Amino acid sequence: MLRQYPTVLATVVSLLCSETLFAQGITLEGSIDCGLWVQARTEHHAEALEHYVIGFLNGLALAARIDFWRAGPRISRQQVYLWMDNYCRNTPLSGPIQGAIALINERTGGAWDRRRSD
Numbered sequence: 001m002l003r004q005y006p007t008v009l010a011t012v013v014s015l016l017c018s019e020t021l022f023a024q025g026i027t028l029e030g031s032i033d034c035g036l037w038v039q040a041r042t043e044h045h046a047e048a049l050e051h052y053v054i055g056f057l058n059g060l061a062l063a064a065r066i067d068f069w070r071a072g073p074r075i076s077r078q079q080v081y082l083w084m085d086n087y088c089r090n091t092p093l094s095g096p097i098q099g100a101i102a103l104i105n106e107r108t109g110g111a112w113d114r115r116r117s118d
Contacts, residue, residue, distance in 0.1 A: 034099070084103070
C-alpha cells in the first residue's frame with residue numbers, strides 16, 4: 001500500500017487542481033480559506049493547517065515532479081508559513097490551496113502552470 005501512496009496522492013492533487021474541476025464550479029467542503037488560516041496562525045493553533053499546507057506542497061511537487069524545496073534558495077517551513085500569512089492577508093477571499101500553487105509557481109518560474117498545460 002505504501003508504494004501506491006505517491007500515485008494516489010498525485011491523482012488526488014491532479015483532480016483537485018484540474019481546470020475541468022474548477023470549470024464545472026464544483027464545491028469542495030472542508031477546504032480551508034485564508035480567514036481560517038490567519039485566525040489559526042494568530043491564535044497559535046495552526047499546527048494542523050501548517051501540516052496541511054506542507055503536505056499539499058509536497059503533493060503538488062510529486063504530481064508535477066518539481067523539486068519545490070530546492071528550487072532557488074533553500075526555503076524552510078517557517079518561511080512557507082510566513083509567505084502564506086502574507087498571501088492570506090493580501091488575498092483574504094482566497095485560500096491556502098491557491099496560495100500553495102502561487103508559491104510553487106513563484107519559486108519555480110511557473111513550473112506548475114507549465115506542467116498542467118502540457
